[in-house]
Amino acid sequence: MTTSDDEFRFLATDARDVGVTGDLPRVERMSLTLEDGRSLSALRFGDAPPAVTFVHGAGLNAHTWDSTILALGLPALAIDLPGHGDSSWRTDAAYTATNLAPDVATGIRAWASGPQLVVGHSLGGLTGAALAASAPELVAQLIMVDITPGIDPNAGAAQIRAFFAGPTDWASRDEMVDRAMAFGLGGGTREKTERGVYLNSRVREDGRVEWKHHFAHLAAALAAAPEVAAQVDAQQDALSEILSTTGWNDVAAVAAPLTLIRGEHGFVTAEDAAEFMGRRPDAVLVALPTGHNVHEEAPRSLAGTIAELGDTRQR
Template sequence: MPALDEFSFLPAQSTDLGRDLPAVHRVDTTLADGRRLSGLRWGESAPVVTLLHGAGLNAHTWDTTLLHLGVPALVLDLPGHGDSSWRDDAAYVARVLTPDIVTALEQWTDAPQTLVGHSLGGLTAAAVAASRPDLVARLVIVDITPGVDPSAGPAQIRAFFAGPTDWTSREELVDRALAFGLGGSREAATRGVFLNSRVRADGRVEWKHHFAHLAAAAANAGEDPSTPDAVKAVLSETGWDDIAAVEAPVTLVRGTRGFVTEPDAEEFLRRVPGADVRELPTGHNVHEEDPGALAAILRDIIDRG
């Protein structure tokens, strides 16, 4: 049997959905400080949409959404996630991450993008759109606002990652995800774990993203593992000024069982009066729970220009 790689799951996913599978390949660049920034290019044409994932995820979290959407795309691994380098300062907040995303857009796109961001990626997308309006034609923020209540759900995810930093097998990680009620079906959880973990030289398995290691370090230091400082910074960062400064049309997509409550959405509209708010009957990971419906929203936004 050939060894699995990060693209091994795509043919079956595309067949199940009855969708064409475009060419998908990894792109990498070296940043000014020597860190690696990585991502995926979908399709042979220049991207029209760029997507940023949430904390603890990676570029492949958008795979099914992009199979439904069927347009050329750029999908980035945020710093500290996927194949992108970890930050020594563990500063995973929107305005700190923004220069890296700008570098990627300048290098890998040739026209203003529909910029889509989920959770941490949503706050980062807003900061990018505010600082570089020439790179962003439309902004779509998925299930996050700067005012989100940090007790509304993120604590479960933080606690999930606050376990050991390495494991004997990926199967152990799948079992842990399912025990926490994460990952959906076993098949989906297995795919997600494979794409979000790596096997070290010593044969042990670890999460690719830095957040798991930060949460574990906090737990080992006797701190509350559900609230490591880096995660609290992500959740408490004030981003309203960034969103208010965005010149492009703004859409907020809210999962009705997600982290953005109705009052949060009302506050969003008060601060960004011209924004469009869409709702889908999902939890926080809208793009994983109902990728077809989210893709339909994105298609409408792209087609409207």
Template sequence: MPADDEFSFLPAQAAAAAAPLPRVERRTLSLPDGRVLSGLAWGDAPPAVTLLHGAGLNAHTWDTTLLHLGLPALALDLPGHGNSSWRDDAAYVARVLAPDVVAALEEWTGRPQTLVGHSLGGLTAAAVAAARPDLVERLIVLDITPGVDPSAGPAQIRAFFAGPTDWASRDELVERALSFGLGGSRAAAARGVFLNSRVRPDGRVEWKHHFAHLAAAAAAGGSADTGTPDAVRAVPTETGWEDLAAVRTPLDLVRGERGFVTAADADELLRRHPGAAVHALPTGHNLHEEDPAALAALLRDIIDGR
């Protein structure tokens, strides 16, 4: 694995996608309370699309999708994830996260965005669109609604993150991921581990995202509420529906046919927001990682009005 270059995987990903490799740079925004928010700017032009990942992921989860999409974009690390600061209060809920996203949009975009959010990022995107419609041209939510069962998700994911929080090497963590049936190929697992972990000053490797540490604390006897690394763990259902109801920009829901959002969940969204459009892809919950080319094509069709 590379020593410290988060962009070292991109040339091979671009070649595999048969796509040009645009300029990608890391950006960091200092927040008033001393925390930092980080993200990746794709392309040389101001972004047209801003993307928010789900719980336990980071801005790099969109890399292959953005290579296929081919539009200038901004992919954020939500608070508690990637290179963004953890929250001392562990309040990783949509309306708490939304103001940080607003600050990033105000600082880094310059025009209303197509705001794309997956899972926790989708609920956060809805809160942003409801609070600041001037910043959002269109809202696209991926495989989440406020009505999704908070206990949804594969049991092996919860068990995986509830395990140790540090390891001797990234190779050890790759082996653990593969033993849980996670990460796909060894190369894909190695890329995911590298981009979602860091080496501490003592030489041990730990997850970048806060959820794994909260999950481990809960498994050791801490609070089960703060410990569940689930994308919708602490999002009050009615608050989320209120945010979606307040959205006045075009709204699209893209669900994975094997994901968290069922056809009944999608129907409930349409009942509460009749102007929305619903699309489905033959994937699980992480559409952007399972079939990034198909998702990018669908996103482009939605953005272009096709």
């Protein structure tokens, strides 16, 4: 395991929490420069070429998959979407699946060999569908986690939006942890909250600490300009209809075996799942007793489901 950066300091605890014993897999931070000069970053687990590629949701980062990947026990790639983690922000702030999929494709081509079992959560799930539609040679199987087209992948509880609409930089990570816990976020314990804050923030050259993902900064800017926020909301309503159509077109174009994993208390309702299955009756539907962040609430169950689906589809 590469230990040159403290970002890996939580892996032993993550492994213990999911019942994994013995030596931890090798984990390394990968980075490449895209054609337009932006950087794309990822985590690669294991010594063999990745068999599974994970794509996170809005406001998260590649480390959100750590526990699931450790429980799965397969060589894997977890990509930081543009605007998240250690990947560059987009100057146009256009974080839609259609815009993100080409960068994910570039990462898979650079860091994996052969078609991948792609697991995408929320915005990452829609990105996975766009990837499978536009670069089918890279996707052997697609698992979409708690998302269908028509559902806002950037949605969330009011306290989450209010949380990120606050300050964008802090004197210390302890202050960020205190704020997260005051909003009822972070997993319920200070230890879990510290992990999430640490992996989703960075120390600037001036010593201040800021959130890594662009969404927090965009939310704060909109909160400071209510008149602009109202205009953006109106534009978003119109854009959502377009993106929903695009998303369903992507889902229809997925040639690889397709699965929807739904958190029973998450974003995808029973009606949403029924619509998905009506449009793709060949797909597999799995429901798990979790909220939206299935991979964080039930990483062992999710890993077991991924392993079973991968094994079944390969027979």
